[in-house]
Amino acid sequence: MKFASLSNGSFKRLRETPPVDLRPRKKSSPTPSDSESDNESNVNNKWRNSLDQVFKRRNTSNNLGRKRRWKNKGPFVRTAQNPPSPVNVTPGPTSVKNGPRWEDARIDSVIQLATISPFNEEKVTRHMADLTLVTPSSPTPPIALPPTVKPHPIFQMPEIVENILRFVSAYAEIPREKPYARRKPLSLEHAKLIYKDEKKAMEVWNNRSQIGAHNSNGDGNEMMGSVMYNCMMVNRLWFHVTLELLLEKFHFKDLTKFRRFLNVKNQMNTNKKLIKPKMMVLHKFHKLQQSELDELSRFLSCESLKWLEFYICPDVVPPVAWINQFNNLEKLVLPGNKKIDDKFLIQVSGHVNNLKVLDLRACDKVTDSGIIAMAIRCPQLQACNLGRHRNSSNITSLAVVALARNTDVETLGMAGCKITDAGLWELAQLRGSRIKRLSLNNCDLLTNHSIPTLLALNYFPNLAVLELRHVDQITEVKQLVKFKLWKRSQNIPVLIEGCERITRLMYDEENRIRKSHSLLAFEDMSTWVNTESEL
Structure with missing residues (x-):
């Protein structure tokens, strides 16, 4: 107490x-004594x-x-x-x-x-x-994670892994020719006419040789390829799923790697299942031999193939074993090939009813006969490019008429071919409202009665790209300028590519049209003002 x-x-x-x-x-x-x-x-x-x-x-x-x-x-x-x-505490999702x-x-x-x-x-x-999850009995270092941690079970499900890797592979860039919005200018004066800005024209002209190198560096493709290859290192399931996706998009741009791939496949057991790609692209294999392509056909099936491209592979053609399996083919790109001729096209035409894109640029041995055979048997064809620098007489207006009558062509490349005004008129009457792109560079038989007249009569209302370089007989460009201004007034982009001569003519004609429109507007305004003052 x-x-x-x-x-x-x-x-x-x-x-x-x-x-x-x-x-x-x-x-x-509160009191003053509070602390x-x-x-x-x-x-x-x-x-x-x-x-x-x-x-x-x-x-x-x-x-x-x-x-x-x-x-x-x-x-x-x-x-x-x-x-x-x-x-003993073990780390994990239930720790705590x-x-x-x-x-x-x-x-x-x-x-x-x-x-x-x-x-x-x-x-x-x-x-x-003092806020701790578990008070340790003695000061010990934190528990370290085990050296190998199992992945989450969701990443061990084949369906989930396949969807993830398909998303990754969707951004892989396929080696191919880079598209361009505008061709490089032919001279500094031509660049000034195109861009209408001396500083911009000088910059483009000085960098003209660097554009191609920049577009063909393939950095994005290499980086995405490394991502896919890293996915193969995760575990056995990821390896098999990634390998299947890589073989679906079968493409090479290095001949050494392609030959190494052939050697590996030859050393493997021949009883393995065949490769069934949906796309096959070989890019710039100048020294590829036909025997190597035939060797590839031993363990490759084309029954699922939709896109076949041999870009500048001049000495090889698709083997006969492949041609019989081209039922699902939609895109056939074989530019710069020295072996393809009418016989090959006639043989292929019987198996490519679903073909939509045909690119035979610089295939000098192809003539009207092969194109007519393809046009008759490929009703879904939408884009056809037959441009060339040599043997221009092999492709004439007969090929244009056959494509216009039998296919759904929207993009037509006839640069360097012997196309006449009559052939273009036939194309305009049959397919004029569907044509979106025309390439008529170096078509020296065309005159003012072809494109200028057809545009004046609005035969090509949906034309978006027109290439007219070095067509010497076309001198009237007023209708070209009016068509361009009409499209511009509707906020519809249109590109008319011409050489320096045609670009100069169009530039002068556009200035005259604008001046005449200004004078008409001034006269109308003067008439209206004077009329009001008299009243």
Whole structure:
């Protein structure tokens, strides 16, 4: 018992100190003797009031050492006064937020923080340091992860892995000729006429030799290829799925790698299943031999092939075994080939009823006969390019008429061919409203009665690209300019590419048209003003 002395010399028995209650007590009014300021007290009251509801059933400090057991038959959980025994903890998705140890440690730590002012940085830091998921029995370094961690089960499902890798491979760039929006200028003066800005023209003219090198560097293709090859290193499942996707898009631009691939396939067991690509592209294999292509046909099937491209592979043609499997082929690109002739096209035409794109640029041995055979048996053909620099007399207006009558052609490239005005008129009458692109460079038989007249009569209303370089007999360009201005007024892009002579004529004609329109507008305005003044 404790006693206190009074002023009259007697003693008074003091009441015993009640057990310490950890819950914060409310203050009726602040006094000057308080250790905290008014502002701090208000903040503490708000903070503590919210915790009163949460911990009003929490035991006091006298019974904090009591053991508690959870309903899920877990181990005993001890409080801060009775530290837990050492427990082996394994890292994983179940380590902890749902376990009883984490919950008990969290509640004890929050109780301690409840009696601390948030403005007391030192105390808050000390108690925050005690916030641990499991209190270790002895200071030990953190548990290290095992050297090999199994991937998530979702990445071991073939369907999920295939969808992921298909998304990655969709951005792989196929080696092919880069498309261009505008051809390079033929001279500095030509660049000035095209861009109408001396500074811009000088820049384009100086960089004309760097554009091709920049477009053909293939950096994006190499990077995406490395991504796909890295995917093969994940595990066995990823390897097989990635390999199948790579073989679906079968393309090479390095002859050394292609020959190495052939050697590997020859060393493997011949009973392996055949490669069935949907696309096959060989890019600039100048020294590829026909025997190597025949060797490839031993373990490659073309029954699923939709795109076949031998870009500048001059000494090879698709083997006969492939031609019989071209039923699904939609795109056939064989530019710069010295072996392809009418006999080959007649043989192929019986198996490519679904063909939509045919590119035979610089195939000097192809004549009207082969094109007519392809046109008759390929009714879905939409794009055909027969441009050439040599043997221009092999392709005439007969090929144009056959394509116009039997196919759905929209893009036609006849650069360097012997096309006449009559052939273009036949094309305009049969397919004029569907034609979107015409390439008539170096067609020296065309005159002012062809393209200028047809555009004046609006036979090609949807024409978007017209190439007219070095067509010497075309001298009237007024209708070309009017067609261009009409399209521009409707916000429809149109590109008319001409040589320096035609570009100069169009530039002068456009200035004359604009001046005449300005004079007409001025005369109409003068008439209107004078009429109003007279009234």
